[in-house]
Amino acid sequence: MAGKVRTGVALVAVGLLAGGTVTSATPNPPGRFDRPEMGFAAPSTVLRDGPPASVGLDPAPIREADTAIAEWTRGGSPLYPGAVTLLAHNGVIVDRTAVGHAVKYADAQAELPADRQVPMRRDTIFDVASMSKLFTSVAVMCLVDDGRVRVGERVSVYLPEFGVNGKESITVQQLLTHTSGLEPTIPLWRDWPDRASRIKAVMDRAPATPPGVSFTYSDLNLITLGVLVERLSGKPLDNFVAERITAPLRLTDTGYNPPATKLDRIAATEFQASPPRGMVRGQVHDENAWALGGVAGHAGVFSTADDLAVLGQAILNGGTYAGRRILRQDTVRAMLTNYNTSFPEDAHGLGFELDQPWYMGGLSGPHSAGHTGFTGTSLVLDPASRSIAILLTNRVHPGRDRGSINAARQELATGLSRALAVRPSAGERHWSTGLGDSAEATLTGPALPGTRALRVGFDAFVDAGPGDELRLEATDRNGSWRSVLVRATGPGAPVGETSALSGYGHRSWWRVNAIAPVSDKITLRWRYLTDSRYTGRGVIVDRILVTDGSRMLLNGEKEPHLMRPVGWELGSH
Template sequence: MAWRTRGGAAVLCLALVAATVAGSAVAVAAHPGDERAAGRFDLPQRGFAPADTVLRPGTPESVGLDPAPIRAAGEAIAAWTGPSPTTPLFPGAVSLLVHHGTVVHRQAVGKALRYADGAGTELPAEQQVPVRADTVFDLASVSKLFTSLAVMCLVEDGRLKVDRRVAGYLPEFGVNGKEQITVRQLLTHTSGLEPFIPLWRDWPDEPSRVKAVMDRAPVNPPGSSYVYSDLNLITLGVLVERLSGRSLDAFVADRITRPLGLVDTGYNPPASKLDRVAATEFQSAPPRGVVRGQVHDENAWSLGGVAGHAGVFSTAADLAVLGQAILNGGSYAGRRVLRPDTVHTMLTNFNGDFPGNDHGLGFELDQRWYMGGLSGPRTAGHTGFTGTSLVIDPASRSIAILLTNRVHPSRNRGTINMARERLASGLASAMAVHPRHGPDAWFAPPVDATTATLTTPPLTSRGAMRVRFDAFVDTEDTDPLALESSADGQTWRRIPLRAWGTGAPVGQTELLAGSGHRSWWTVDAIVPGGDGITLRWVSTTDSRYTGRGILLDGIVVTDGDRMLLNGEKEPHLMRPLGWRLQTR
């Protein structure tokens, strides 16, 4: 059964029984190219997955993945629920990974309910509740995706245009400088509205709280900046209700959760599911005690548990179905909720004027801080304040889901971004990058705050040396690859490079960096000659965030038509520090 409630009145509705993670295995029909691309990081997919792709259980090996990075990520997440000098990073977690329609990892660890108060007093062991695979979590701001999908349903219905002014649909919104704000600006957080106002505290009831949002003046000129704002999505929730003539929870159920068979996804979970709901914060203002089964966000709670910015509860299994529906271009198990062109638009970056804040229509894009090694221009997702994240990577047809109750018992526990990133990067690292030449290539693993060098023996040339090599570079801009030369082994100079290939830097550069292209580059350099010239490739990472890493292959150094070094035939001459030869 799918469920939806508002103001405490539960309404149960029949749901389509679809193939989910917890259900029986359903084979994915064979499609040209799918088999070849599975397990490969260096064969990015350009379009959507076949529309008939449904989730099936499997192993990493069954889709060509290396199980070790996935296992290591799962072990790290499990460790973060355990003892620490103060408290665990989060009491409990469910993690789930999907690749080419196959669920390759699912893990439930820790406690859904552990603490009795905000001070962290542990409940007696018999009263604590372990996390299960089907534990229901408060998604917090991941709820914004459901509101955004609902908006796009109205676009497909012809009742809404994203480039129209919001005031054309909600006249009461068009006051105090908001007259020209468009629906698109709400979806991309470029409206100029501030992040948050305490509706629950400063206004007495739901009508006055909604009016407060409608009346609010922007703090920046609309379209001038990116500011992530709950007010944007609260407004969109009101817009969905106004245009559909239905409550937001009812519309989301009718158009999204029921068609997709999301049996544990909705607002205000019914009492019958309380034993499966993860607890969140102990709140004293407002005086709610340990919050469990009600939305954690105070503003959403003050709006009856149903709001555009927060309020949805779900399981990892249900979110995996939603993620696969996005990868499929808007459909799952024969039921379509959006057209492929609509999904494509939702995953298109409209925030090119605000670098680092890439955003589609509702979906965040290319955010390495939680998407890790899966980051790329089309990688979409969202996080939630309660400790949740959803990452959807069309290029590798992968999904990474982490659901935690990190605010239990207090929001002061701190960030869990390292766990989000670790899970996504574990899946990225499990995918192969095949050597471009021969059986192996040099690999610099993505390790934070590390410098790795790959050094040639001293080379002697009569004229300038030409250096050619192939590079697979998947890093953030602050983690570059450089080529350096030295005549004495002590003083090094950086060598200008030219690279060719998808996503390669244009023109001459001294540093190679980039992510999302997932392509080998051909690189060429000219090095002044002489006696005893040593070359080295240097990979340097900063203290946070990495990608899939860097690979080098086909290293050749020549002096005219004279071969000075053939890295394919003479790998034993290279001196690696932090690099290693690997076959995938």
């Protein structure tokens, strides 16, 4: 039964993880964003420290992201008191930072005296909140590898008490992909008196919607899976996770209910009045996980950036790290396959979230995987570039009303994406722009004779947020700008004619052609607009050629000096 993952769910091996090989037949040079990798990294890949340049990265975008992360710890109303970051590419940790404070407040408002505040360290231990769901999911998939679980099987086969009140048909896959129909959470800590009654409440709960018809992110899904792991393994969840995940990977600072000897390295979370816990530090922040003894399928794990990077590299390696395998390759491939194609905004593998630009930023793509945590944490894995981005903050310290840190999550991941190179499609230089939210950049050519329709061709590398657009525009007879319909060809290009180019994740150059209208004189410009959220790596234009059918009117490779850039740069990266 060891291979039953294939029969429990249709194993869709497509795209970047397709095929049976572990690695690309001819590995791409490191540092390239426009050369997506196929398959997994070599199983022998072990993380080491090195400068960005050692793996072909431009350090400038990384420095800019680090500066932004640090700035968010400052001022009268910081986004979070402190943060630890880690960026890795091709097996090399290229950047680590620790800024701000792990402990800053005495209660819900008052700051501690300066000499009692605890600065962040690179080895600060964080309550990673819902990132714990990844450990539970990996634990479930360990049981799949053992032949004890089939992901397509009904949960009630393994937990008969779960199969009541409309949950009889819910499968393990639906729990892992949050399509079970269970509601997000219930106040176990408040409304039930002990662990046994709290677990029973989850087992008894009726789904809020019919299973399989919608996506609803639910803690109850993973609480149930934690119970499943315990039932089938005969071991408490924390013991099973230690035995099968953290011990083999030698994650010495990762686990549940950290010992008091590590308290000085643990970041504080929230000052809680209800329940009356005071300043929470060293205990799980999530109230339900706390009420379940600190060990639950949905929350409870504490970890460091370095330990999480090892887990991430093990996934990029196809389940192996430093000679120790925790999952089979096809099991990891299944975890990184999207089973939620019916819910396009909620792509999800077996435990891993996929292709979520709201925190994956410029590393987003069909197989980009990761998770976030309510306490202010995120992990992004990008198999296409074999990269890892980790942001750990204590944004709920001392209260949960600081607001979203998604801007910081995106900033870090996008900084790493922009450090990766996109080489010119022709010649030695290209025009590039990487804007933030709600911005505009224009690249304007010279005035051209327009007595005949102009044929315009250019190469475009488009990695933009879902609402961001690259437009080709031309002046009409009145001198007003009008969009020109274009037709792009290449992997991921839009079908047919369009007035705007957008998209991300394909990481390929497109050839774009258009016919500009007849006018006495005509000026062309390339205009990039971003909306108020989610920017990707940016867009690049190269190999601009404009003719009237018989004469060359503009050759961008030979005449870059004729272009007027606003927000665009001429470079080679």
